[in-house]
Amino acid sequence: MIEFTIWDILRNLLLATRWTIALSLVSFIGGGLVGLALLFLRISRRKWARAVAKYYIELFQGTPLLMQLFIAFFGLGLFGIDVPAWLAAGVALILWSAAFLGEIWRGCVEAIAKGQWEASASLGMGRLQQMRYVILPQAMRIAVPPTVGFSVQVIKGTALTSIIGFVELSKAGTVVTNATFQPFTVYGLVALIYFALCWPLSKSSQILERKLNVAHRNH
Amino acid sequence: MSLIEITDVRKSFGPNEVLKGINLDVEPGEVIAIIGKSGSGKSTLLRCINGLETISDGSISVAGAQLLDDEAHLKALRLKVGMIFQQFNLFPHLTAGGNVMLSQMVVKKTPKPEAEEMARKMLERVGLDHKFDAYPDELSGGQQQRVAIARALAMQPIALLCDEITSALDPELVAEVLAVVRELAAEGMTLLMVTHEMRFARDVCSRVVFMHQGRVHEIGPPEEVFANPQTPELKQFLGVH
Amino acid sequence: MNYQFEFGWLFEYYPQIVKGIAITIQLIAVGAVAGISLGIVCAWVRALGPAWAKPVVAAYVELIRNTPFLIQLFFIFFGLPSLGLQLSELQAANLAMVVNLGAYSSEIIRAGIQATPKGQFEAGSSLAMTPFEIFRHVVLVPSLQRIWPALSSQVVIVMLGSAVVSQIAAEDLTFAANFIQSRTFRAFEAYMVSTAVYLLLAILLRQVLGMVGWLIFPRRAAR
Numbered sequence A: 001m002i003e004f005t006i007w008d009i010l011r012n013l014l015l016a017t018r019w020t021i022a023l024s025l026v027s028f029i030g031g032g033l034v035g036l037a038l039l040f041l042r043i044s045r046r047k048w049a050r051a052v053a054k055y056y057i058e059l060f061q062g063t064p065l066l067m068q069l070f071i072a073f074f075g076l077g078l079f080g081i082d083v084p085a086w087l088a089a090g091v092a093l094i095l096w097s098a099a100f101l102g103e104i105w106r107g108c109v110e111a112i113a114k115g116q117w118e119a120s121a122s123l124g125m126g127r128l129q130q131m132r133y134v135i136l137p138q139a140m141r142i143a144v145p146p147t148v149g150f151s152v153q154v155i156k157g158t159a160l161t162s163i164i165g166f167v168e169l170s171k172a173g174t175v176v177t178n179a180t181f182q183p184f185t186v187y188g189l190v191a192l193i194y195f196a197l198c199w200p201l202s203k204s205s206q207i208l209e210r211k212l213n214v215a216h217r218n219h
Numbered sequence B: 001m002s003l004i005e006i007t008d009v010r011k012s013f014g015p016n017e018v019l020k021g022i023n024l025d026v027e028p029g030e031v032i033a034i035i036g037k038s039g040s041g042k043s044t045l046l047r048c049i050n051g052l053e054t055i056s057d058g059s060i061s062v063a064g065a066q067l068l069d070d071e072a073h074l075k076a077l078r079l080k081v082g083m084i085f086q087q088f089n090l091f092p093h094l095t096a097g098g099n100v101m102l103s104q105m106v107v108k109k110t111p112k113p114e115a116e117e118m119a120r121k122m123l124e125r126v127g128l129d130h131k132f133d134a135y136p137d138e139l140s141g142g143q144q145q146r147v148a149i150a151r152a153l154a155m156q157p158i159a160l161l162c163d164e165i166t167s168a169l170d171p172e173l174v175a176e177v178l179a180v181v182r183e184l185a186a187e188g189m190t191l192l193m194v195t196h197e198m199r200f201a202r203d204v205c206s207r208v209v210f211m212h213q214g215r216v217h218e219i220g221p222p223e224e225v226f227a228n229p230q231t232p233e234l235k236q237f238l239g240v241h
Numbered sequence C: 001m002n003y004q005f006e007f008g009w010l011f012e013y014y015p016q017i018v019k020g021i022a023i024t025i026q027l028i029a030v031g032a033v034a035g036i037s038l039g040i041v042c043a044w045v046r047a048l049g050p051a052w053a054k055p056v057v058a059a060y061v062e063l064i065r066n067t068p069f070l071i072q073l074f075f076i077f078f079g080l081p082s083l084g085l086q087l088s089e090l091q092a093a094n095l096a097m098v099v100n101l102g103a104y105s106s107e108i109i110r111a112g113i114q115a116t117p118k119g120q121f122e123a124g125s126s127l128a129m130t131p132f133e134i135f136r137h138v139v140l141v142p143s144l145q146r147i148w149p150a151l152s153s154q155v156v157i158v159m160l161g162s163a164v165v166s167q168i169a170a171e172d173l174t175f176a177a178n179f180i181q182s183r184t185f186r187a188f189e190a191y192m193v194s195t196a197v198y199l200l201l202a203i204l205l206r207q208v209l210g211m212v213g214w215l216i217f218p219r220r221a222a223r
């Protein structure tokens, strides 16, 4: 049997981490774009639009991400396409992230005082202009900490894509474990790598939040 | 034809009828004070005139144009009628100048240099040209309210609605805001203001409207309304017996 | 798309599904009760506990919140045996749920404790109560009541996250779906059905937690 040094293990895990990072970025950015569309639907004046966004969000927040991955993987296959794991993973994670980001941002928009809507309306602005020039610039400030915080959920969410066969950090952990028979060390290292990715984001989210609260109190 | 014609306006929130048939015609250049107890529907009336609330029944027209509930009509109306709020409602992410420029550029598509020139002129008019670059949280309440007035004036409205614009101010800051309003009145601006400043109403207004339980209970020139109230409700409100 | 949907297998395999549902419910029941209890203890340590214990708890909370549940599960099931701790699939799944929810709930509960008006502590002290008595009798219940909605959401999130315990062959609802799809080759239908069941469970769980809150918290003392 070949002996694996810690360094061998770590090198293999770190190589796979690139895919965790790439998938996280794609999911977060794609989810942000779809989430923005959801946000506009969710606060639209049209009842049907609000209902669509509401049910979308409830569906994606009310079912396991793992099931969403399975359905993307096998469901897309029904259209006769041979779905590669990365595609199913990307699609599912984007749609899932969008639901959470849309809901987070809705909270931020709703936290803006009603007077801001009224004042801008009384100046003759249309709904999109109100959003663009008055509401979003203010909502974006308070949206930063929870949005950064959610990016941690996205990174952790990518771990599930190993189950449909996408080779990223978690999958690499399993593969390396099967080769080395050192689950304690390997999964310990995998956990530490995730921690190294997530913890700085968690911490900055907390710090940003605290800063925002202080700024708020000084107003 | 009157500038603002309010005819049989009714407004309900659910089962609660807040305006129960309001009739009021406002002539150009008139300054009207609306007084009455809290909850009598004064704010709701102003908000209906600005289209912030949709009326349940009746009609409102401004300069001959009917108030209809679609975005194009609302915009047209709001270009004619400005509104000042009790809580100022300045945009906190913009400077005083930015507050005054924004809607000119966005709504009227005024080019930036002209919008800025107008903003400086309007801020000067309310005595705040030196605060062009200050953010709202760097201004006192009185200054913020004056910026709000400049912001509304920059849209060149033909009438202004003022809802208790001095009620959120510390007593020593009330006078500077009222001085601005007094000047506007003298220049011939049409004003509808909800106010608790009875002296100001007596000195400046052409007519006083006393609202009670969603109706115009008494109306007349200030000398009559204040000196010779007809109804027991107004007498009680004014504290005369 | 020429796919014929086919749900006939439901009749044959419903016992598997029912068993899977039962295990998923068991997992979240144990996870919620033990996890929230652990969360309370951790929140107490971080608010009032001994100085040496605070960083320990903080490290535990940060470690769990910044790593995927799947890896925590693998570490417990595959990794711990090398320390001599051999757990069955179900034991490992239960332990992972408790450890995971314990960390999240401790943070949520801590926020509730921090929102307690200072006067409450002072009033307790002025009545000669010890810090623990104040925590137990004055602070805890209103704090839990304040954050109960957030805690409920977290419990639902953890329940949905439990789908991955199928990966260590704990026979939960997802395991049943995997089993059925491997036998019938009706993957899409099997996962649609189990997704619908999860959605139903999530809605139900939210109702149950709302009811629990209604039962354990005094009705008038909201805030």
Ligand SMILES: Nc1ncnc2c1ncn2[C@@H]1O[C@H](COP(=O)(O)OP(=O)(O)O)[C@@H](O)[C@H]1O
Binding pocket: B013, B016, B018, B036, B037, B038, B039, B040, B041, B042, B043, B044, B045
């Ligand atoms: N958005 C609303 N929804 C429900 N009721 C409202 C709303 N706005 C005002 N009201 C009710 O309408 C009545 C009149 O309010 P308002 O016009 O603000 O009175 P005023 O300005 O004279 O104090 C009050 O009873 C108030 O509770």
Ligand SMILES: [Mg+2]
Binding pocket: B042, B043, B044, B164
């Ligand atoms: Mg009012």
